Amino acid sequence: MSGVARPQGVVNLADGEWHRLHPASPLLRGGLVFIAVLGFIIANLRERVIEIFLAIFAPESSAPIDAEYGEWQQDWANDPVGGIVMNGLVGWALLALAAIIITVVIGFWLSWRMHTFRVTHEAVEVRSGILFRSHRSARLDRIQGINVNRPLFARLFGTAKLEISVAGQSANVQLAYLGSTLADALRADVLRLASGARAERAHGAAVPAAADGRTDASALVSPGLVAEPGAVQEPAAEAAGADGATGQRTPVSARAGALVTQRVDEFLAPELDPDLAPPESVVHLPIGRVIGSTVLGGSTIWAIILVAIIVVGVTSGQMWVLFSFVPAAIGLVSYMWSRITKSLRYSIAGTPDGVRIGHGLLSTGNQTIPPGRVHAVEATQWVFWRPFGWWSVRINVAGQSVSASGDAAQRTIVLPVGTAADVHRVLALLLPDAAAEVETLVDAGLVGRGDAGGFSVTPKRAAWLRPFSWKRIGLAETAGVAVIRRGALIRSLSLVPLARMQSVARSVGPIERALDLATLRLHTVTGPVSAVLPVADRAVATALFERLAHEAIERAASDTSHHWGAAAAPDAAAETAPGAPAEAAPGAPAEAVPGATASRAEPPAGASAAPADETEPRHVV
Amino acid sequence: MPEAPAPELQPEDGVHDEAGLPEASDTGWLRVSPKYVLVEVVGSIVGMLIFVGIALGAHFLLHWEWALWVAGAIAVVSLVGIAFEPRRVRSIQYRLRADDLLFRRGIMFQRQVAVPYGRMQLVDITRGPVARALGLADLKFVTAAASSAVTVPGLPMAEADRLRDELVALAESRRAGL
Numbered sequence: 001m002s003g004v005a006r007p008q009g010v011v012n013l014a015d016g017e018w019h020r021l022h023p024a025s026p027l028l029r030g031g032l033v034f035i036a037v038l039g040f041i042i043a044n045l046r047e048r049v050i051e052i053f054l055a056i057f058a059p060e061s062s063a064p065i066d067a068e069y070g071e072w073q074q075d076w077a078n079d080p081v082g083g084i085v086m087n088g089l090v091g092w093a094l095l096a097l098a099a100i101i102i103t104v105v106i107g108f109w110l111s112w113r114m115h116t117f118r119v120t121h122e123a124v125e126v127r128s129g130i131l132f133r134s135h136r137s138a139r140l141d142r143i144q145g146i147n148v149n150r151p152l153f154a155r156l157f158g159t160a161k162l163e164i165s166v167a168g169q170s171a172n173v174q175l176a177y178l179g180s181t182l183a184d185a186l187r188a189d190v191l192r193l194a195s196g197a198r199a200e201r202a203h204g205a206a207v208p209a210a211a212d213g214r215t216d217a218s219a220l221v222s223p224g225l226v227a228e229p230g231a232v233q234e235p236a237a238e239a240a241g242a243d244g245a246t247g248q249r250t251p252v253s254a255r256a257g258a259l260v261t262q263r264v265d266e267f268l269a270p271e272l273d274p275d276l277a278p279p280e281s282v283v284h285l286p287i288g289r290v291i292g293s294t295v296l297g298g299s300t301i302w303a304i305i306l307v308a309i310i311v312v313g314v315t316s317g318q319m320w321v322l323f324s325f326v327p328a329a330i331g332l333v334s335y336m337w338s339r340i341t342k343s344l345r346y347s348i349a350g351t352p353d354g355v356r357i358g359h360g361l362l363s364t365g366n367q368t369i370p371p372g373r374v375h376a377v378e379a380t381q382w383v384f385w386r387p388f389g390w391w392s393v394r395i396n397v398a399g400q401s402v403s404a405s406g407d408a409a410q411r412t413i414v415l416p417v418g419t420a421a422d423v424h425r426v427l428a429l430l431l432p433d434a435a436a437e438v439e440t441l442v443d444a445g446l447v448g449r450g451d452a453g454g455f456s457v458t459p460k461r462a463a464w465l466r467p468f469s470w471k472r473i474g475l476a477e478t479a480g481v482a483v484i485r486r487g488a489l490i491r492s493l494s495l496v497p498l499a500r501m502q503s504v505a506r507s508v509g510p511i512e513r514a515l516d517l518a519t520l521r522l523h524t525v526t527g528p529v530s531a532v533l534p535v536a537d538r539a540v541a542t543a544l545f546e547r548l549a550h551e552a553i554e555r556a557a558s559d560t561s562h563h564w565g566a567a568a569a570p571d572a573a574a575e576t577a578p579g580a581p582a583e584a585a586p587g588a589p590a591e592a593v594p595g596a597t598a599s600r601a602e603p604p605a606g607a608s609a610a611p612a613d614e615t616e617p618r619h620v621v
Numbered sequence: 622m623p624e625a626p627a628p629e630l631q632p633e634d635g636v637h638d639e640a641g642l643p644e645a646s647d648t649g650w651l652r653v654s655p656k657y658v659l660v661e662v663v664g665s666i667v668g669m670l671i672f673v674g675i676a677l678g679a680h681f682l683l684h685w686e687w688a689l690w691v692a693g694a695i696a697v698v699s700l701v702g703i704a705f706e707p708r709r710v711r712s713i714q715y716r717l718r719a720d721d722l723l724f725r726r727g728i729m730f731q732r733q734v735a736v737p738y739g740r741m742q743l744v745d746i747t748r749g750p751v752a753r754a755l756g757l758a759d760l761k762f763v764t765a766a767a768s769s770a771v772t773v774p775g776l777p778m779a780e781a782d783r784l785r786d787e788l789v790a791l792a793e794s795r796r797a798g799l
Contacts, residue, residue: 167765398765502766503736510729523766530768549735553720556739557795 013182014119014189018127021115022159025177026108028151034104117175119186121193124164124173138166138173140194141563144373144399145354146187147411149365150180162186167398167525191353191370196563281347282425283418289390290343293417294336296384303332343416350429353564357414367411372561373397374430375500376522377414378529379423379446381491390417391446393426396527412528420446431497433561437479438495445476445485445493454478455485456544461515462535475520475533475544480555482522482548484533494531496522498552499559506545508538520544650714650723657775658710660751662703669699715773720795722762722788724771734771740764741792744785748778760784 013019022028107130115128125137147163154160159177166172178186294300306329313321344361354373358366376396385391393415415426424442428435444453451457455474462470469488476483482501484494503523512518518541522531536544676692679685709728716723725733745761752758752774758781762771776784 502740502764503734503769503771505732505734505768507727507730507732513731521768523764523768525765526767545733545735549721549737553737553739553795556737 012189013178013186014193016118016120018116018118021112021117021175022157022177022179023112024157024159025115026112028154028157028159028177119190119193124190126173126175136173138164140190141196142166143190143194143370144397145367145369145411146190147365147367148183148187149363150360151363155180155362155364160184164190165397165399172399187368188353191368194370195353281349282429283346283348283415283422285343285346285416285418287344289388289417290340290346292388293385293390293392294339294343296382296388297336297339298382299332299336299339300384303329303336306332339416346416348415348426348429350432355414355429359416369395369397369430371432371564372500372559374497375524376494376496376527376529376531377427377430378492378494378531379415379427380487380493381446383489385417386491389419391415391420391423392417393423393430394528395430396524396529398525427495431481431495434479434481434497438481438483441476441478441483442493445483446491448472448485450474455483456533456536456540458535459517459537462517464515465511465517465535470535473533473535475536477544477548477551480551482531484522484531486532486534494529496524496531497555498548499555499561500524501548501552504545504548504552506541512538518542520548522548647719648717650716652711653713653715653773653775654755654757654777655707655710656755657713657752657757658707659755660749660757660775661706661710663751665699665703665706669696710775713774717787722771724762724773734769736762736764736769736771737795738788738791739795740769741788744788746781746785757781762788 110130111128114130114133115126117124117126119125121140123137123139125135127133127135143164144167145165147161147165149161149163150159151161154177157177158180160180160183161174161176162178162183163175164173175183175186177183306325310321310325310329313319313325341361341363342359342365344359345364346357346359348355348357350356351368354368354370356366356368358364374395374397377393378395379391379393381391392413394412395414397412414430415422418426420443423446424439427438427442431438441453441455444455448455449471451474453476455476458466458470458473460470462473466473469486472488472491473486475485477498480498482496482498484496486492486494501522501524505521505523506518507521508518512535515535516538517535518538520533520536520541522533524531533541533544672695673692676688676695680688680692705728709726712728712731713726714724720739721735721737723733723735725731742763742765745763746758747761748758756778757775758778759772759774760776760781762773763769773784
């Protein structure tokens with residue numbers, strides 16, 4: 001990698017070499033905690049320290065201190081500072097403190113030094129650890145999603161945390177922290193590699209596109225998109241020359257902007273990089289709706305119950321109630337608060353490499369879900385949301401669910417709150433293959449009942465088990481997606497792409513058997529969505545069981561969406577063509593130049609790997 | 622004791638070589654070994670003895686009058702359960718179809734699961750002390766979904782080994798994405 005053109009020192013991190021993280025990483029990862037702990041200790045010891053200083057420097061005021069003197073000497077556990085001072089160990093204590101600080105600093109430096117990563121064509125590898133070395137390698141084709149998070153402090157340093165989730169418990173690969181722009185570029189590179197599109201090909205296409213994108217916006221009809229495979233090389237070569245020119249220019253203009261301006265720009269920049277994603281989010285989330293939906297949400301009920309318990313407890317003099325329920329109340333409030341803040345500046349948009357969801361005001365984050373990674377989708381409507389027509393959408397994805405920590409749980413929420421029209425748009429993004437077919441079922445699924453929209457009908461005798469919702473319970477199947485509608489108080493519509501359904505089960509309990517009913521369960525990877533069709537007619541359930549089991553096998557065998565870049569339909573290439581310049585733009589010219597050489601070394605890239613029936617090479621993605 | 626290592630994860634290329642598939646013709650519904658009844662019965666009796674023992678201990682040591690009734694109730698329920706054990710074990714059936722494994726069990730609570738071979742993440746063979754004495758083993762078929770959990774208990778050891786190898790081979794040839 002030559003340093004020909006590195007705007008803001010950008011290098012290509014996905015070049016297969018070992019790289020280090022941002023130098024501020026240890027501080028951001030552990031240092032802030034260390035400082036916070038130190039601050040906490042000092043704050044707690046403040047009074048005692050002041051007393052001690054009084055005792056030492058103003059002995060005349062130490063009369064009350066003397067009484068406690070003997071006690072201090074014994075009471076090390078509760079009052080280490082008192083013990084240290086009274087035993088004349090101040091010097092040793094300071095020395096120990098200095099030693100600790102030096103050790104921590106050296107530790108930080110070493111951990112930064114030893115923490116390296118590389119992105120090859122097969123895997124992302126991370127080596128870390130000082131005494132206990134670890135080497136983690138995640139296969140690119142197993143990537144389930146990429147999250148770029150920018151906590152507030154990290155944003156102040158202009159850094160971001162890149163997290164690559166793969167299927168498996170705590171198997172995520174974290175790169176914390178990277179330079180903000182580098183993280184975005186790396187994500188684009190990893191996604192491109194993971195898409196199955198050969199890097200050389202992608203680079204070959206990226207070069208002309210990138211050159212056009214930055215030199216002349218009108219030249220969007222890039223020569224790289226012509227139908228003939230062999231034609232790629234020539235414009236690539238030209239573009240390499242052109243890039244040399246732009247490369248000379250860019251650093252100058254970049255240096256012109258001061259660091260502060262850059263930080264402010266980064267801070268104000270939209271979470272979804274307009275170069276990478278279509279600038280308009282398909283869903284707009286007004287702040288009023290976010291706050292209203294949270295206040296009307298299910299957690300409000302818990303808040304009311306908690307407040308009632310606390311009030312009753314306090315008025316009746318049961319003080320233990322305070323200790324047991326106040327922490328819960330604090331937790332609830334912080335949950336609601338984080339829900340609101342995380343929903344601010346929410347955006348969702350489709351990119352060639354999957355759905356991009358961004359959110360957050362001060363601490364921002366965005367997540368990319370590549371195509372073919374969504375195992376189940378559910379739109380739910382809590383009863384209080386019904387007058388407003390609000391829905392929320394959650395998904396099951398592999399590798400992030402079982403231990404539903406707040407952050408991971410947050411990630412499964414695709415749409416915090418939106419209208420039915422928003423649900424339509426989000427579903428179209430999440431299930432692109434079946435968007436048109438599912439579209440016709442959504443309205444009937446969200447609010448319909450009975451056989452509206454082609455859902456299976458639940459017999460009236462099911463009312464014994466589901467008195468309110470039996471009319472809504474139904475299943476429809478279209479274009480390889482099973483759609484289950486149920487729930488009256490909490491309306492729910494779950495969609496399961498059969499290509500990723502793990503198994504299907506039919507169960508019959510004693511009461512169900514008496515009523516000739518059965519329950520059908522569609523098993524997917526663990527997550528907030530459970531696709532269950534309760535109290536279906538037994539014959540219908542059996543027929544559905546057989547059909548879904550068969551259909552799942554068929555769909556799984558023909559599904560290629562996990563290698564979305566490798567299988568290039570001609571029309572797909574045409575569709576994504578407008579996105580091509582945008583896609584390539586963040587990969588700075590520096591990466592394009594070697595890419596072009598590589599493409600010349602291995603020509604005509606499209607022809608070697610593409611299926612025989614493919615008429616056009618896949619240049620984008 | 623996991624005996625079957627998960628097949629090495631490989632990038633699936635989307636091309637399934639239909640010619641080279643190990644063929645799984647429909648086996649029809651197969652039952653587990655009748656000897657498995659003994660495993661269940663021993664398990665039930667041990668459980669029963671423990672709980673009845675606790676209840677009797679409470680009765681004689683702590684002089685809780687009602688504990689005697691609890692002990693009696695536990696004993697009756699367990700004995701009724703044991704009486705139904707042969708019927709329950711007969712209800713445990715599995716079936717290898719062309720592309721998926723079917724499993725069903727239960728009399729009161731019936732459950733039937735269909736798991737495509739391609740979804741297999743690993744196969745586990747476990748043997749408890751009683752099962753080992755009888756030469757039986759449990760075969761567990763694990764997918765990425767925790768709720769799939771298909772465990773075929775009470776297979777003769779040789780049959781369990783054979784089935785494991787067959788399932789691994791089938792899964793390998795029909796490998797799908799996650």
